[in-house]
Structures are given as structure tokens and as C-alpha cells.
Amino acid sequence: MPAMSMDAPARRGRILLVGLVLVHLGVISHQVDGGGGVSLLQRAILTAVSPVQRGVEAVVGGAAEAWRGYAFHRGTYEENRRLEKRLRELEAELQARAPRAQEVERLRELLQLRKALPLDTIAAQVIGRDGVPWFRTLTLDRGESDGVLLDAPVLSSTGVVGRVFAVGPHAARVQVLLDRDSGAGVLLERSHIAGVVSGQVSAPATGDADLLLKYVPDRADVAVGDLVVTSGLDRVYPKGLVVGRVRFVGKGSGLFRDIRVEPSARFDRLEEVLVVRGTEAPPSTPHSVTQ
């Protein structure tokens, strides 16, 4: 009898485990089959937690700013005692302003890009990134209420970043081009050869990695340094946006060449991006944004 009462919770646990595993397998299969996933749950969690992420971003940013201020004041005090106050003050001030100047520069570039693009875009702040090692994603502080739609292209001042794959009222998640499961229709600007870029070739811990340019025939005219731009054929990215430059051209194993592309976007330094709103009608003429 005691043995039976010991077994009952274990059996219940096993039944629950099997049940939950089956439910999860069903949910994953449903999404993989293109059923659209569990957007309600996704929306609910994104809605609930994005303000927290935004808050953390603000707190950490504020703390970093305060620390910089502390370091600056301490430096000034020390320099006061060494009769180089004025010179050091200016140097420290310059240093303290450098991050702000960089931010202004980034925003200026983004504004230039926004003006140059024949697309309706909205600027967004990156409030989260790369939580697990298997996926390359970002979380933005803009969502449906700002006009961000599913599959909206996301751009930086230097190149294509990725596309929105989940959207909540005030936040959106972006699958960056470096993600192995991503893809974008592209063409080589010089020779107009089409292909698809996807995923990262190597897997370093940092965001630096090449893109793989697939489906380019073995005899195609490709050279290192060729500019790679979006083709618009995937109906996600408008035509002519800069993706990167060819870094390596190899023989490949089959009918296609082994081509690596160095992405133009600096994924490890992204802080502000542009999200394209309303991509139903991509521009008909090629338009390179940051050549």
C-alpha cells in the first residue's frame, strides 16, 4: 500500500509530462506548418513585459550616464590639484560629450536615410536583444499602435537589419539577417545576379558574422567587394536596400557558388533603427540607401 501511494504522484507526473510535451509539440508543429502561431499569447506577454524592458533600458542607461558623470567629476577634481584644471576639464568634457555626439551622429544618419527613402518609416529604439544563443533577435519600443506591421523591414543607417516577426501594441520583435532561420531576396548590384542571403556562416559569440549568399550559379560573375542589395522579389524587403558586400567567393560543392557577404548593418552596435511601415507597394525603381 505505501508503495502504491508513492507511485501515484509519480504516475500523475509522467502523465502530465506526456500531455504537456504533446501540447508543445502540437503548438510548435502548428507554427511550423504556417498556421500563424500563438499570436494572442505572444501579444499578451509582449504587452505585459515590454514596459519592463523599456524601464530596464532607461535605468541601465541612466546608471551608465551617472557613472560617466561620477568619473568625469572625479577626474576634474584630481586635475584641479595638479594645476592642469582647465586643460583636463576640456578633455574630460570632450570625453563626456563623445557618446552624446555619437548618438547625435547616429540619429543624423538615420534621419538622412529616412529622408532619402521613398518609404514611410518610423524610428525605433532597441530595448532588448539576443536572449538565447540559437536565435538572433531584437526587441523594439514600437508596435502596432505606431503602425508597425508583421514582416515590416527594419533598417539601420548602414544597411538592412531584418524583419518584424512578432508585434504587440507597443513593442515588436525583429529577426535579424544574421539569424540562421532568416532570408532575404537579393541581387548583386554590378551584375544583377539574384540570390538569397540567410543566416550566419560561423557562430561567434559576438554579433559579427557573415551572411551566406545562396543559389548563385557556379559560372556567375561575382567578385569580392560586389555590393549586395535587396531584390524586392521576396515581397518583404523593398528593392534596392543595401545588405552588404561580397567578402568571399568560393567554388561551392554543387551547382552553386559558396559566397559570403559581410553585412553592412553593425548588428552589435544597433541602438536606433528605422521600421518601414506599409510595405505592400515597394518602390518600383532600385534605390540604394547607403552606398
Next chain:
Amino acid sequence: MTRAFWFALAILGAVLVQTGLGYLGPGPGLYVDPFLLIVVYAALAGGEIRGMLAGAAAGWVQDVLFGGRVLGLSALSKLVIGYAAGAAGRRFLVTTSGARALAVLAAAMADGILVPWLASVFAIEVTPVGPLVFVGRACTNALLGGLLFATVERRLQGRRS
């Protein structure tokens, strides 16, 4: 009710930590998995059922906020890990900091194998994780888990006495 409250608070804390790590750059967030620590702790303290429920809940939050396009991979992985850790906690004496750190090490390695395997089963492409990141992630989590669990237990003991 109290347990659910503390669990929700722990999940919120994990979201904060993961978001904060992401703010530091693309590297740090890959080595620390606060959600895994919560799952292992819940499993060792509460058994298989609590472990797997905690795993499913924590995994879903992680999937939605930090995962890829297809949701449920981390949830399923952590569900299984929660069950296994709970079962191990019931059968073996996992009460010392070292044993708990070892449990986290095993859980992190299992997670590192399960997620890519599940992704391959569903034909989802994932970024391959190199051996350095794999081992580094497991060791970092084990170290943090050992320290965290010891701190939590000390506090709980202090409150009880």
C-alpha cells in the same frame, strides 16, 4: 498562492536580468540563462510536477521575449528539464551547493542539446553554438546557480529560525 507569487517575481527578475545583459552587448546574454536557474531551483525544491510547470511557464516567457520566430522550443526543453531535475531531486540528495551547481550544469548542457535538436526535428534553422559558448554557458550558469541557490537557502533558513 505565495509560491506562485514568488515564482512570478522570479520570472520578472529573470526578464530584467536578461534584458540588462542584452543592453551590455550581444555577448553576455548568451552565457547566462536566468530562466533555467529558476526552473532548476523550482524542480529541486518542489519535485517533477512543479519543475515541469515552472519549466513550461519560464520557457514560454523566454520564447516570446528572447526566442526565435517559432515559439515553444525553449518551453518544451525547459519542461523536460524541469521534470528531469525534479525527478533527480526526489531520488538523489541534491542539497549542497556543489550538488545543485552540478544539477544546473547538467540542465544547461541538456538545454544546449535539446533546443537545437528540437529545432532540427521541426526543420527550424538555428545558429550553431560553438563548444566554447556551450561549455561557457553551462559553467557560468552552474556557478551562478550554486551561488544563488545558497543565498536563497540561507535566507529561507534564517527566516525559519
